[in-house]
Amino acid sequence: MTNTTPVLQLQGITKRFPGVVANDRVTFDVGAGEIHAVVGENGAGKSTLMKIVTGLYPPDEGCIIFKGRPVAFRSPGQAIAAGIGIVHQHFMLVDAFTVAENVILGAEPARLGVIDPKTSVRQVSELCDRFGLKVDPAARVEDISVGEQQRVEILKVLYRGAEVIILDEPTAVLVPQEVEELFEHLMALKGQGKTVIFISHKLDEVLRVADVITVLRQGRVVGTVPAAEVTRERLAEMMVGRPVLFDLKRGPAAPGGVVLSVEGLTSVNGSRAVLDDLSLEVRAGEIYGLAGVEGNGQTELAEAIMGLRPVTGGRVTLLGEDVTNLSTGEVRRRRVAYIPEDRHRRGLVLPMTVWENVILGVHRSPEFSRGGRLLFRSILSSTEEAVRRFDVRLASVLAPAQTLSGGNQQKLILAREFRGDPGFILASQPTRGLDIGATEFVRQELLNARDRGAAVLLISADLEEVLSISDRIGVIYNGHIQAEFGRDEADPRTLGAYMTGARTARREGGSVAS
Template sequence: MAQEAAIHLSGVTKRYPGVVANRDVELKVMPGEVHAVVGENGAGKSTLMKIIYGMVQPDSGTIEVDGRAVHFRSPREAIEAGIGMVHQHFMLADNFSVLENVILGSEPKSGVRIDFDTAATQITDLGKRYGLPLDPGEKVERLSVGERQRVEIIKVLYRGARILILDEPTAVLVPQEVSELFDSIRDLKRQGVTIIFISHKLDEVLEIADTITVMRGGRTVGTTTPAQVDARELAEMMIGSELPSPETRESTVQDRVLLEVSGLSLANDVGRALLKDVSFKVHAGEIVGIAGIEGNGQAQLVDALIGLEENATGRIVLAGDDLVDNEARDRRAAGMGLIPEDRQRQGLLLPSPLWENAALGHQYRRPFARGIWMDRREGRRQTEEIVRRFRVKTPTVDVPATALSGGNQQKLVVGREITAEPLVLIAAQPTRGIDVGAQAAVWEELKRARAAGLGILLLSADLEELIGLSDTIHVLFKGEFVARLDPAQVTPEDLGTYMTGAAKQVAV
């Protein structure tokens, strides 16, 4: 008798106003396998996982778990059926211990008391069995990103999950942590746990998965195994055409220094150093990459450069003028541009029309302003120009920014910064959370601007992007530059070693 599938979806369709997020999705996950679901952003992976986890109800189609038809109305019902999900963004209370986080919401009781001792033993046992070592008493705020992820996995296992959904689990990890995660996944598999692994990183998928289902445009376009395909073929299944790459090898670096930062330091209110003596140069036509695990001072570096940190000390010399005491608007006027790492938080006015969004950061000068007034006609015209040149998909420049997809929002942000012709552009996570097509477009524009003499400071968590685009890479660790590397010779593993602080160059 053929083995019953752990999860079997058939003909699942989910429509949202104006878009079909999932269409006739077929997915068959066998018990005890690692099943990867790959696809570019917007291909429908997230919606599919939300359907399996009961967060979203499909419009049509059937879902079977262990051969029985189910209709989850909430994640609670999915959890009861043995399905657990580890979200890409961790949902942990930082000031709670590992133990408290794990049992939160399903506390073991003895009478009215919470039975911490039993829970601690269980957590330690789970950790041993699945190769996820953790100290139950440790506060989560003291854990590394990889350890936090372990807490999330333990949390799900503690609730009795036998089917584990991991949503982009490697997005936040450095290479060393990724290999630790993969060891854990193999342990989990040996213990009979079924794993659904969501990713768009193909080499990882090929390494860890037993079976791969590819999604494109809301449909499942095929199922294969790592033995049958290579990364190239998989990528072509994913995007339906050839894969773009960030590669730029011909150097356009000029002798002219546009931005020279020296001795840049910043401390927080209680005197802890957030940036320590950071120094670097950006030449015309050069892309300077900053590598580092999130939270090592990238955000502070950007804020200090753009003028949002009043307490920064040191020198920030842009085209000969020291701007360290100038505020943000003066720095913009002097030729500094910014693609913020979180476009919705720092880069957009979501309810406002596109043309007002295109003005953001440039609202004080032509073509968006004339004298003390906004120039609505010229502003619209400029925005139409940006929309055309950067292929922002929108009906008009009067729709609110919130109506655009993430990729199109990002193209607008990139477009408005590049068309403003700054001397130096600070690009923080310029392709985060956008689809392959938009990513390629952003890379193309950055390369073109670089060739035209723009100096770019690139901060990215995507190491391939960083290595592919940069002319020089600095590694930021705990607010300090610990290494300066040549992207032509460095591997992601080397970068990871510096990023975790495991190594440090003596002379940077």
């Protein structure tokens, strides 16, 4: 398939989990010195496969041949010692440590157990120079950017002398400009003779950077093709098994009056301002999409609006009423729906039952309790109805929420939040981690709510999502809205420039006070 000799061969790898075959006789070769992309939808088995390769899981069947010899790693430590390293999607970095400490951990340059900090810093900066990865070895990880943190992860792997470097969804956390830099780094690594395995579901990126592409679908290899010989459309079809295009029913927006108005909002965390004079407005019947690199105040904005975080300056107004620093319960009483970004942490009480989760927050309403007593008949019928309306697949409303799949958990949150026809919806990363079907469902529901006249504030790290369903788009950077665009004037590169702070302070529509 390629003209290079294979450095890594996967032969008939099968891995079963209860109820699912995650990898089904997966077979392909990775040539030495190539950039090999593994693509597939969420749940196609890419991550499982890489965990098998790096020794986190043993395969049920099949074998891995590395440099011509069969290997069976029992831990990531063994894999990296042999020369296969992985950069995880969720970084495995010790925030409180310096870059150098993170890099050397587990393979410290030491004499008699004593580390010489100078030596380790020197070694790490030499490594930086050699591969053109710019990062300060003495800086603390918590103080550096996400892009730099990713470089630290790559350094960790290189420091251990890896020949094969696996990157799991490396662009998910990066803005377009950082993606460019990453690709340059990958080319540089290739130039130095390293082999790169690049896991992704973003086809454009894969086509740009990869030499060879392996497509996985439902745990099986659909095919391995040279990147030069395949089109985006063909890849998409291989990946999904049918031609895909989001089929969202989306009419023109009919914006009404202002529902949510945020004026000069400021909030501090310790000594750092996480929200800095932030202003925006969301009108009835429109979706306002907030784009931005994670960690620029999106979480804090959502929390501040919902009364989950104290505001030190500015105002939040809902339908003309000042709700600044009111309690979450008070805010919610104003027909507000909130889809939190982390459904496990903020969205659901997983060990509690479906019905308990559905009434949580409104459990004291006269519909569900009287005289300090829960009214089970009313609760259960209301729950059944909500669950039916949002097509939540479950065995029983008496089952704990944790027995539901991720997509169904998110639908359960929608079922709870959309009851009573909310006037304002705050949706934070509403489709994160969901498969295509569930994603489509959630986006459609947001559009439907918009068409019913709700004001929707959509916060998403997924630029494609923001672009596909928003009527207006704002870019947040360092806790401040840098620019606002109408639906038709936004393009990814311009947004990216504002998201990274390369361009600042563009004002649109005059709705923002300066």
